[in-house]
Amino acid sequence: MKRRISAVVATIIAMTLSLSACSDLGGLDLDKVGEDGKKTWVKLALNQTETHPSYIALDHFSQRFEERTDGRWKIDIYPNEQLGSQQEVLQFVKSGAIEMAIVSGTQLENLNKDFQVLNMPTTFSSVEHQMEVIRHPEIVGEVFTSLEDSDNISVIGGFTQGGRNVYTSFGLVKTPADLAGKKIRVQESEMHIRMIELMGGSATPMSYGEVYTAIQSGVLDGAENNEVSYSTQRHMEVAPYFSYTNHLIGLDYMIMRHDLRLAMSEEDRQIFDEEWEKAMIEHTELWDQETKDAIADAEATGATFDEVDREAFVEALAPIKDEFLTTDFQKELFDKIRAADTSETGGSK
Numbered sequence: 001m002k003r004r005i006s007a008v009v010a011t012i013i014a015m016t017l018s019l020s021a022c023s024d025l026g027g028l029d030l031d032k033v034g035e036d037g038k039k040t041w042v043k044l045a046l047n048q049t050e051t052h053p054s055y056i057a058l059d060h061f062s063q064r065f066e067e068r069t070d071g072r073w074k075i076d077i078y079p080n081e082q083l084g085s086q087q088e089v090l091q092f093v094k095s096g097a098i099e100m101a102i103v104s105g106t107q108l109e110n111l112n113k114d115f116q117v118l119n120m121p122t123t124f125s126s127v128e129h130q131m132e133v134i135r136h137p138e139i140v141g142e143v144f145t146s147l148e149d150s151d152n153i154s155v156i157g158g159f160t161q162g163g164r165n166v167y168t169s170f171g172l173v174k175t176p177a178d179l180a181g182k183k184i185r186v187q188e189s190e191m192h193i194r195m196i197e198l199m200g201g202s203a204t205p206m207s208y209g210e211v212y213t214a215i216q217s218g219v220l221d222g223a224e225n226n227e228v229s230y231s232t233q234r235h236m237e238v239a240p241y242f243s244y245t246n247h248l249i250g251l252d253y254m255i256m257r258h259d260l261r262l263a264m265s266e267e268d269r270q271i272f273d274e275e276w277e278k279a280m281i282e283h284t285e286l287w288d289q290e291t292k293d294a295i296a297d298a299e300a301t302g303a304t305f306d307e308v309d310r311e312a313f314v315e316a317l318a319p320i321k322d323e324f325l326t327t328d329f330q331k332e333l334f335d336k337i338r339a340a341d342t343s344e345t346g347g348s349k
Helices: 002-019 053-068 086-095 105-109 113-119 127-133 137-144 190-198 208-217 227-232 258-263 266-300 310-317 319-324 328-339
Strands: 040-045 073-078 100-104 153-168 183-186 202-205 222-225 241-257 304-307
Touching: 040 086, 053 073, 053 153, 053 266, 086 100, 086 105, 086 241, 100 105, 105 113, 105 241, 113 137, 113 241, 113 328, 127 153, 127 241, 127 266, 137 153, 137 328, 153 227, 153 258, 153 266, 183 190, 183 208, 190 202, 190 241, 190 310, 190 319, 208 222, 222 241, 227 266, 241 258, 241 310, 266 304
Parallel strands: 040 073, 040 100, 183 202, 183 222, 241 304
Antiparallel strands: 100 241, 153 222, 153 241
């Protein structure tokens, strides 16, 4: 019912926006955005709740941007998929029905396979590595601007989804051999299915809302996700063993209508970029704290967290690069990202 209502609301909003091309509630007159004495309303779609780090960081971003532009700009955030699913809002940004959205990396892969490099296991070794890379135009600039002409989408930056790890009902995992024959829930992605297979498990695509019951009934032996989702979905109650495989550092992207970004004055665009940089920093800090809180919550219910044989999983996942990076550009991008890792376990030292 919730999904049907969301879809109906999204359709009504899209129709309303297209019929009100010059009003504050609809499409924007790009010749007049940011004018003195007038407030330009920007709609930003988000699939998270008002208590999520993404919403909090975006809300503060909106407040700062409005204040620094003397009220000429106002970013209205629509959480909880009020404007539709991520797939829907991506299309709305393309068409100009809405101006901005937070979407997962898999959504942009559908428009340009090069984004697959940033969403692939083994690409990033940590959140710090990930957030450092997406701030470097010399590394990601060509990918981030690749949708501007074809889809009217500018990729502004991103919010981390944190490290994804394996949690199970049967015990801690140390090596890929421990996952042999075990049914592990995975997202419905060809690359992620292959990821679990390489890690030794039996990949089982399934809707995330069904995971708790599936583990409880024995249909699944475990799943993979970050600590925040593990805690908020109460999966520690049925899968109390959390193993730090750290096989994937997920990423959400901030996307924006490219024509709107071009229509902004140079001064407003600079303010926007400065405040967005602060939003990425704040989100990362909020995510770090929420992760710590989630671990404490899970441990309080009896969950156990432990390290794995990291090298064994790195070696097991190594073939995924050759299987899914099919162009010279993708391979070069991957190598640049890995070279930018200055951590103890990363590429350059």
